Amino acid sequence: MSAPLSLVRVSASYGSRKALADVSASFPAGKVVGLVGPNGAGKTTLLRAALGFVPPSAGVVEVLGLPRAHWSREALARTIAYLPQGAEAHWPVAARRLVALGRLPHGAPLRSLNASDISAVDEALSRCDATAFAARRMDELSAGERARVLLARALATQAPVLLADEPAAHLDPAHQLHLMELLREEAGRGAAIVVTMHDLTLAARFCDGLIVLKDGRAIASGEAQTVLSDAVLAEAFGVAALQLSAGGAQTLPVIPWRRL
């Protein structure tokens, strides 16, 4: 069976600036694929192209094997859930009400959620360990709690594809680990997860595959543990990394590894 989401030689531009150049990628069910690359490399643009917010100037986006253009707005909203970068609640509504917005693609007018909506909301909240504060207002929660509620909102849609744009940014180490664990669990249930991130340690640890973007091109892709070679890191980020596995390291950097 084909991947739930794939890009075939997709290019996209903002005006005259080319943001995505001839990128092909496939996001299989049950896997977490990380998009890494320096600022402005095209990570967010790739997600926006997949959603149709930026129309591709060339190439085609396929959702469940069907070109994106053939999808209705509503059907696409039920198939791809999107957690934008720096997502916030613009009104201080209760966490639970916010998560219920994830049911909008299923046609739920918010005041009369049906039984399946309610169970989807409950389940999303419990998967994100957010049930305990579901009744509290968003402005009363900590940043880590808000991030989990926003993820629960995306999960409540029960879409087979989830695109998350830097969901772990600005979180403390424990919350970062927690969020990545939640994405892994979703993949374990069969969803195709696409996540952009800057923390390469987290990316290598939690993703099944990585795509390295630079200037709108995919310069490397493959197994998360092997793709971040010295050569790729140098080309994409212009940095040399301390390779712990290379041995002989005198001082170990502090790498967040486990949530207590």
Next chain:
Amino acid sequence: MTSQSSRTASGAPIGWVLAALAIGLAVVSFSIGPVHLDPGTLMGGLFSSHGAASIIAREIRLPRALLGLFVGGALGASGAALQGLFRNPLAEPGVTGVTSSAGLGAILAFYFGFTAMSPWLLPAFAITGALGAAAILYLLSRAGAGVTALVLAGVAIASFATALTALALSLASNPYAMSEMVHWMLGSLKDATLNDVAFAAPLVTVGVALLLTTARGLDALILGEEAAQSLGVDLQSVRRRVVLGVALATGAATAAAGAVSFVGLVVPHLLRRFYGYEPALLIWPSALGGAALVTAADIGIRLASPDEKLLLGVVTALLGAPFFIWLILRLRTEP
């Protein structure tokens, strides 16, 4: 589950209370006036077509009471919808210059003789004026402008409309130009006629109905524009419907009663403590609350100054402007 049902359960009775309040106040408004008539005579006048009681009941009291409901409903619903669209409690037809632009349109129709051709040209011009201001807001919102830009643009639009209003009135060389200008700039229900109600009622109803269709989209906007789009919301359509609905409702209300500011600011704010912050839950209650507030203010004015030296627009601005500043200060101190 619990918060879901309790919100609905607590919200519904408040809706009935608001509706009862608005209707009750309209009855009070109908029953008071410079000529003292007992309820029996008034009701008799309403259902007969002869005598002084009939003229007072049908042509003075009834239009005033009804128009108060429709003007307040239009302004309350418009405020709630604009706040939802801009995701900010400071948006409102008056603050954003929509009302003064509608007033400009009404004056152009009035003083250049268009109203003689068809009574519908007065609201048509006012709605066109409101639409012009709302279109600027639409472009600003599409460009992702923040609320500071929005409020500043509102100041500019309002000043521009006021200047053109003054220019139009001097060109019209009407000896009563200045006092007429005050009437349009600071609205009043005192000269309401059945004709005003005849055009305002359907246009306000259509406008508010259009605003109600945006409820789902405005709720999705809590998550931001791209997340709302990813949930299947047609954002362009939501923006257009809000702009058109606000222009229809506020334009028609202003054509009938002149510019009444700050109702759309105060009412949704007061109702949030009962309904929470979701825009969708606030539109309909804000229409009812606006109707009640404008009717109550109009009653208060008549009780406080029976000679009607105090205009409705003066009272709402005197109370609304300090409230606006207080709201800005409060938003500043919030984290």
